[in-house]
Amino acid sequence: MMNWTYVMDETSLPEGKMIPVSLPGVNAVLARIGHAVYAVSGKCLHKKCPMFNGTLEAYTITCPCNGWQYDIRSGKFIDAPGLCLEIYPTKSEAGSVFVNFQ
Numbered sequence: 687m688m689n690w691t692y693v694m695d696e697t698s699l700p701e702g703k704m705i706p707v708s709l710p711g712v713n714a715v716l717a718r719i720g721h722a723v724y725a726v727s728g729k730c731l732h733k734k735c736p737m738f739n740g741t742l743e744a745y746t747i748t749c750p751c752n753g754w755q756y757d758i759r760s761g762k763f764i765d766a767p768g769l770c771l772e773i774y775p776t777k778s779e780a781g782s783v784f785v786n787f788q
């Protein structure tokens with residue numbers, strides 16, 4: 687069952703930008719690419735650096751600490767796709783963005 691959580695208004699996240707989401711039990715990063723909003727875990731798999739402080743280029747999010755890169759659509763670590771950041775479904779409705787963190 688989908689459990690949607692309101693996280694922000696759509697206008698809060700410009701194209702090509704990231705925003706951190708911190709809720710009880712949740713540490714995530716949202717990114718907008720085109721019309722799509724993606725949500726992934728906010729902690730790098732290497733040493734748990736905050737991904738929000740990294741960079742986003744096209745669909746690649748790069749950790750600020752040691753440069754591990756992930757595909758924001760799938761969460762896959764580019765050098766070893768068996769490793770994945772957790773990803774969360776998102777949806778936009780009536781100008782609001784919702785994420786299913788479960």
Ligand code: FES
Pocket residue numbers: 730731732733734735749750751752753754
């Ligand atoms: S903590 Fe992210 S690459 Fe090292």
